[in-house]
Amino acid sequence: MAADTAPVKLTEGEKSFVEKVAQYYYENDGMPHDRGRVVGWMMICDPAAQTAGQIAEVLGVPRAAIDRIVDQLTPENDPVSVFERTGSLTEDYTIRLRENSWAPKVRGIFSEFPDFHRVARAGLDGLRAEGAAEERLLRLSNMERFLAFVSAEMPAILERYEKQKSAGQAG
The missing domain is CATH 1.20.58 (Methane Monooxygenase Hydroxylase; Chain G, domain 1)
Known part of the structure; x- marks a missing residue:
């Protein structure tokens, strides 16, 4: 990140939404909160494609945790995965929510x-x-x-x- 670029901060509305998604998945699927936060953020983030570093920064989650979560959210053999990853876990790959993927x-x-x-x-x-x-x-x-x-x-x-x-x- 450039020295003159301020860290990205969630607005109150964004934070509320991300936390509600995290709590929903925790209560209904037993999904850890950080994983639910990534799901929630990817539903509303701008731009739609985010690097692992951007996700870690905005959510305040360590990069290693983001790598583990993204690996779980983008299984290689899932033809209907909701998320897609571009690049490998060894670089600052991007992740995006696939358009019209829920159905x-x-x-x-x-x-x-x-x-x-x-x-x-x-x-x-x-x-x-x-x-x-x-x-x-x-x-x-x-x-x-x-x-x-x-x-x-x-x-x-x-x-x-x-x-x-x-x-x-x-x-």
Whole structure:
């Protein structure tokens, strides 16, 4: 950083948003706060592509932690990753949030539900055939019903989103 360049500071609104994203992911996914802060910052940062050094500076997180977090957020074998990295971890690489990446990521996650539903259904059928008590099967039965519902409903939800997006009504 040049001597005449002031360190980047988050505005109160930016800081509030970043902290809310971090807390959301902590409470819902057990994601460490610093990782959630990186996600939150990348959702609103300007410019959209940030170097690891910029992210570390603005969030007040050590560069080594940023490298570890970015490595987790940009898995090499994930075709629907929400983030993309340009450059290697040994240089001041950049990271950006892929445009329109949330829907494909969610679609990828939910596309696995029918397979898991089949596993749950087969397990439930097998345990019932063996005469397992209904009280014992309650957890699996509840999960199987949920997975059946989500497996049936999610394609229609995603299709409605795509239609709205095509009509310019969704982001």
